[in-house]
Amino acid sequence: MKRIIVASVMLLTCMLSHAGGLMTNTNFHIAFARMMARGASSEVDAVYHNPAGLVWGHEGWQLSFNNQTAIQDRDIHVFMPATRDAGGGVMVPNCMFNGGKDYDETYEGQAVAPIIPAIFATYHKDNWAIGAMLGVTGGGGKAKFNEGLPMFNVPMAQLLYARTGGVLTPDKYALDSRLKGEQFIYSGQVSFNYRILPWLSASAGVRVSYFNAAYRGHVIASLDPTMATAMGMPAELVNIQLDCSQRTWGVNPIVGIDIHTGKLTLAAKYEFRTKFNPANDTKKLSADVVGMSQEEVNALLGTRMAAFVDGQKTRNDMPAMLAIAAGYEFTPQLRATLEYHFFDDLHAKMVGDKQKALRHGTYEMLAGVEYDINEKFTVSAGAQRTDYGLADGFQQETHFSCDSYSLGLGAAVNLNEHLRLNLGYFFTKYDKYKHEGIETVAGRPELGVRDNTYSRSNNVIGVGIDYKF
Numbered sequence: 001m002k003r004i005i006v007a008s009v010m011l012l013t014c015m016l017s018h019a020g021g022l023m024t025n026t027n028f029h030i031a032f033a034r035m036m037a038r039g040a041s042s043e044v045d046a047v048y049h050n051p052a053g054l055v056w057g058h059e060g061w062q063l064s065f066n067n068q069t070a071i072q073d074r075d076i077h078v079f080m081p082a083t084r085d086a087g088g089g090v091m092v093p094n095c096m097f098n099g100g101k102d103y104d105e106t107y108e109g110q111a112v113a114p115i116i117p118a119i120f121a122t123y124h125k126d127n128w129a130i131g132a133m134l135g136v137t138g139g140g141g142k143a144k145f146n147e148g149l150p151m152f153n154v155p156m157a158q159l160l161y162a163r164t165g166g167v168l169t170p171d172k173y174a175l176d177s178r179l180k181g182e183q184f185i186y187s188g189q190v191s192f193n194y195r196i197l198p199w200l201s202a203s204a205g206v207r208v209s210y211f212n213a214a215y216r217g218h219v220i221a222s223l224d225p226t227m228a229t230a231m232g233m234p235a236e237l238v239n240i241q242l243d244c245s246q247r248t249w250g251v252n253p254i255v256g257i258d259i260h261t262g263k264l265t266l267a268a269k270y271e272f273r274t275k276f277n278p279a280n281d282t283k284k285l286s287a288d289v290v291g292m293s294q295e296e297v298n299a300l301l302g303t304r305m306a307a308f309v310d311g312q313k314t315r316n317d318m319p320a321m322l323a324i325a326a327g328y329e330f331t332p333q334l335r336a337t338l339e340y341h342f343f344d345d346l347h348a349k350m351v352g353d354k355q356k357a358l359r360h361g362t363y364e365m366l367a368g369v370e371y372d373i374n375e376k377f378t379v380s381a382g383a384q385r386t387d388y389g390l391a392d393g394f395q396q397e398t399h400f401s402c403d404s405y406s407l408g409l410g411a412a413v414n415l416n417e418h419l420r421l422n423l424g425y426f427f428t429k430y431d432k433y434k435h436e437g438i439e440t441v442a443g444r445p446e447l448g449v450r451d452n453t454y455s456r457s458n459n460v461i462g463v464g465i466d467y468k469f
């Protein structure tokens with residue numbers, strides 16, 4: 001039962017992701033949603049994308065208020081053949097609990113973040129500028145699972161079937177799974193930006209982040225009382241309870257440079273790693289399994305259960321990030337930008353040191369174009385490709401990632417000389433990731449082996465207001 005309980009607890013750690021790296025959000029201002037590549041910006045969104053570029057923008061004050069809504073589907077397709085080749089052409093039973101038939105199921109999940117706010121403020125005078133931002137720089141969502149995941153359901157079915165000699169099949173017991181996880185990283189940053197030469201500026205800033213996560217729920221497997229009596233078993237087979245919160249602070253410096261020569265802009269930004277090492281505030285953590293003493297359960301759980309023990313610390317860093325961009329103004333109405341991001345995930349500590357399994361840090365390529373139809377209307381579009389360097393050792397059903405591409409489009413409307421309305425939408429299409437040969441219960445291949453295919457989709461819509469004083 002070890003893997004059943006571990007799976008149940010870890011089930012709660014799945015979070016919603018947006019544009020950006022494994023732990024980092026990059027979509028704050030609606031200009032990103034409608035254009036994607038904003039690394040050469042000198043407008044108010046440059047506070048995040050290109051702080052050093054603020055010295056080339058509007059003189060005086062600027063304020064910007066933005067909100068986005070994100071909806072993401074997370075699907076896991078599971079296939080377990082009824083029999084499999086155990087080597088040398090010897091076929092053995094593989095899916096015992098399913099009546100000798102293949103197990104072919106898709107587990108559907110959805111994570112929703114209805115409100116993702118971001119606020120920007122800048123002041124520019126002569127050769128210097130100050131920029132500040134408040135936003136959700138990581139996590140940014142809640143996830144609920146009302147029917148469990150294959151890493152929980154399948155091992156439970158296999159083990160209960162095996163331990164009762166094939167008597168206890170899934171149709172004989174009820175599974176009540178009410179699990180919820182949430183994770184938000186709220187950040188405030190400020191940067192000081194100075195024009196060193198007529199064509200060169202530099203930026204130095206700092207971001208302060210607050211990490212707030214919570215994992216709550218229960219998983220109960222039970223028999224109908226009449227059936228339990230007839231089988232000579234207790235009605236409750238498994239009872240797992242968890243209520244754990246994590247909170248901490250982190251600080252990271254940010255530096256940047258901008259070269260602005262006529263129609264060409266070259267810019268770079270480097271964000272240092274943010275270290276998060278929150279301590280658990282655990283109000284409830286228990287696991288009871290039929291036929292096992294509490295000592296046996298505790299002994300089997302090992303170090304993984306310890307990750308949720310009250311006071312235990314768990315690393316969850318945001319990696320260092322390098323962004324490089326080139327923007328060009330083809331005409332006074334037409335602008336385009338190419339951009340590259342690198343997230344140093346291999347040197348960011350993650351739960352269980354799973355970052356060591358990655359093939360490389362995250363690479364992103366972005367491109368965007370913007371066109372002024374007239375003085376009032378601007379339209380734009382962009383694309384982004386993300387490669388996480390994924391490997392089987394990194395992927396978990398509770399927190400899997402898939403390489404992706406995103407397409408965005410939208411418009412800006414100058415309502416008057418001070419006020420601009422931004423509207424944007426982007427969707428992300430994820431590559432499927434197939435993880436083959438997963439043992440149903442680790443170390444017990446005789447109980448079954450399955451293949452998981454992970455897939456995702458993401459839709460984000462946003463609206464924002466920019467105001468110039």
